[in-house]
Amino acid sequence: MAKGSGPCxxxxxxxxxxxxxILAATGVWNPFPAIMDWAxxxxxxxxxxxxxxxxxxxxPTSATIAGNAVVIEQRTTIEARSLSTGVQLWQRKADWAAVAGEGSDSVIAVGKLLxxxxxxxxxxxxxVRRKDTAAEAVWTYRNLLLDARCGKSTECTLTAWDPRGTTPLWSTFVPGINSGLTGDNPKVNGTRRIDTRQVNGxxxxxxxxxxxxxxxxxxRVLVVDSASGRLLQDIKPGQEDRLVVVGGRVLRVQARSQDGTCYFTATATDPATGQQVWRHTGVNLRTADGAGCVQREDPQGGRNVLVGVGPDAREAVLDGYDGxxxxxxAAGEKLLSVDDRYAVARTPDGGSVRARELAAETTRWSRExxxxxxxxxxxxxxxxxxxxxxxxxxxxxxxxRELINVRSTAKVLAVGPGGIVIGDGRDVGYLRFGSVGTTAPGPGPDADPDGGAPAGTSGPSCGGPKNEVCR
Incomplete structure (x- = not known):
C-alpha cells in the first residue's frame, strides 16, 4: 500500500x-459532567x-470542633458542618474566623479584613448572637473573648466578654495599639508551640x-491582668532583651554576644510588685538564632511552661511561675511537644517516644x-x-491507650473530645475515637483529659502545675 493511503x-x-x-451544545448528549465527576x-x-x-x-486553612459542629475556615468563606454526619449546617462570606468558649457554649467570631x-x-x-461595629482586633479563649477598639491612635479600649455574654466583664483604656493588632488573635508576647508536621498549630x-x-x-509591652483588666506594667525592653509574659510572670530574656557565642539570662518578676521571683543563667530559651544574639522569637513552650537548653545541651521544661x-x-533525648501537664520526647536512639507527667515526674507511657x-x-x-x-x-x-490508628497522608486539622478532623486538599473527614483502627473507647464529651473535674472547672487542666489560671 502506498504511503499516506491509510486512515488518518x-x-x-x-x-x-x-x-x-455539537451533541453537547444541542442538548442531545453531554458526557462532560460525568467526565468531570470522575476526575x-x-x-x-x-x-x-x-x-x-x-x-x-x-x-481549608483551619478547622475547630465547637460542640456538635465543625467550623471550617477557608480563604473567603466560613462554614459549619455536623460533627456526626458532615452535612453542611451553614455558610457565609468572611475573611477570618475564631472560636471562643467550649462545647455547646462555643461561639464563632467572624470578620473581614480591613x-x-x-x-x-x-x-x-x-x-448572629452579637454584633460589633468598632473593634479592630479580637482574641478568643475557652473562657474569655477580648476585643480592642481605638478611637484615636494614642488611646484604645480593651474589653473582655464572656463568650456568650452580652454585657462586658470589664473595660480598660490602654495606649494606642499599633496597626499589627488587627483581625483575629493577633500576636501577644508569650510562648510559641513546638511545630509538628501535618498537624495544625x-x-x-x-x-x-x-x-x-x-x-x-x-x-513597648503592656502587661494586662486578664481577670480584672488592670494595666499592671508598661515596659520598654532593652536592645538586648526579649520581654514576654508567661505563667503569671513578666519574663525578661537577655542575650549577650561574647566569644563567638550567646550568653543568656532569664529573669522573672511579679507584675504587681516588680520583685524578682526567679532567675536562670546559661539556659537557652531559643529566642535568638545565630551568634549575633538578636532575639527575634518568643521562647518555646506551652501555656505556662518554657522549653530551654542547658549548657550540657540537654533540653528542659521550666515552670514559668516559679522557675x-x-x-x-537525658543526653540525646529530643522534646517533641509539651503543655502544662505532659512532655513527650523521642528517646536518644530515636526508636520510640515517651510521655512524662510534669507534676509527678513519672513516665506515663512509651511506644515505638x-x-x-x-x-x-x-x-x-x-x-x-x-x-x-x-x-x-x-x-x-x-x-x-490507642484511640485512633489509621493509614493516612492527610493533615490533622482539629482535635476534639470525641475524635479528630483530617483534611487533604478540599476533602475533609472525621475520625471518631474508637471507631476506626482500634476498638478502644474514647473519652466522653465532657470528660476532663486529666481524669479530674469536667473541663472548664477548676480541675487539673485549667491552669498549669500551680493552677495559676484557675478562677
Whole structure:
C-alpha cells in the first residue's frame, strides 16, 4: 500500500470531538459532567475510611470542633458542618474566623479584613448572637473573648466578654495599639508551640486565657491582668532583651554576644510588685538564632511552661511561675511537644517516644515509632504522625491507650473530645475515637483529659502545675 493511503487517526479523533461538542451544545448528549465527576472523585482520606468525608468549596486553612459542629475556615468563606454526619449546617462570606468558649457554649467570631467590627455566630445554627461595629482586633479563649477598639491612635479600649455574654466583664483604656493588632488573635508576647508536621498549630481549639496578657505596642509591652483588666506594667525592653509574659510572670530574656557565642539570662518578676521571683543563667530559651544574639522569637513552650537548653545541651521544661525544672531530658533525648501537664520526647536512639507527667515526674507511657515521627499534645489526645507507612495515631495522654490508628497522608486539622478532623486538599473527614483502627473507647464529651473535674472547672487542666489560671 502506498504511503499516506491509510486512515488518518488524527482526522477521525478531531471529527469525533467536533461531533461530541455539537451533541453537547444541542442538548442531545453531554458526557462532560460525568467526565468531570470522575476526575474530581474523592479518594478515602484514611484506611480504614473516616466516619464521614465531605468535599468543601475551597482548601481549608483551619478547622475547630465547637460542640456538635465543625467550623471550617477557608480563604473567603466560613462554614459549619455536623460533627456526626458532615452535612453542611451553614455558610457565609468572611475573611477570618475564631472560636471562643467550649462545647455547646462555643461561639464563632467572624470578620473581614480591613473592616472594623465582628459578629458572634452560633456554631449550630449560624445565627448572629452579637454584633460589633468598632473593634479592630479580637482574641478568643475557652473562657474569655477580648476585643480592642481605638478611637484615636494614642488611646484604645480593651474589653473582655464572656463568650456568650452580652454585657462586658470589664473595660480598660490602654495606649494606642499599633496597626499589627488587627483581625483575629493577633500576636501577644508569650510562648510559641513546638511545630509538628501535618498537624495544625491550633488543632486543639482555644486555650484558657492566660492570667496576664503581654500586648506589643510599638517598642513597648503592656502587661494586662486578664481577670480584672488592670494595666499592671508598661515596659520598654532593652536592645538586648526579649520581654514576654508567661505563667503569671513578666519574663525578661537577655542575650549577650561574647566569644563567638550567646550568653543568656532569664529573669522573672511579679507584675504587681516588680520583685524578682526567679532567675536562670546559661539556659537557652531559643529566642535568638545565630551568634549575633538578636532575639527575634518568643521562647518555646506551652501555656505556662518554657522549653530551654542547658549548657550540657540537654533540653528542659521550666515552670514559668516559679522557675522550677519540671523535666530534664537525658543526653540525646529530643522534646517533641509539651503543655502544662505532659512532655513527650523521642528517646536518644530515636526508636520510640515517651510521655512524662510534669507534676509527678513519672513516665506515663512509651511506644515505638520511626525516627522521623512527629507528636502534638492537645487537651484531648496526643497525635502521633508516623511514616513508612504514613499513619495518624491518637492516644490517650494519660496511659497511651490507642484511640485512633489509621493509614493516612492527610493533615490533622482539629482535635476534639470525641475524635479528630483530617483534611487533604478540599476533602475533609472525621475520625471518631474508637471507631476506626482500634476498638478502644474514647473519652466522653465532657470528660476532663486529666481524669479530674469536667473541663472548664477548676480541675487539673485549667491552669498549669500551680493552677495559676484557675478562677
Amino acid at each position: 487517526v488524527k482526522c477521525w479523533l478531531a471529527f469525533a470531538l467536533v461531533a461530541v461538542i 474530581n472523585q474523592s479518594r478515602a482520606l484514611s484506611d480504614p475510611a473516616p466516619t464521614w468525608q465531605q468535599r468543601v468549596d475551597g482548601t 473592616v472594623k467590627g465582628y459578629e458572634l455566630i452560633d456554631p449550630a445554627s449560624g445565627a 491550633d488543632a486543639g481549639g482555644p486555650e484558657f486565657a492566660p492570667p496576664l496578657l503581654g500586648l506589643p505596642v510599638d517598642d 522550677r525544672f519540671l523535666w530534664v531530658g 515509632v520511626t525516627k522521623s515521627a512527629g507528636v502534638a499534645l492537645t487537651p484531648y489526645a496526643v497525635i502521633v504522625i508516623d511514616e513508612k507507612p504514613d499513619r495518624i495515631i491518637a492516644v490517650d495522654p494519660r496511659d497511651g
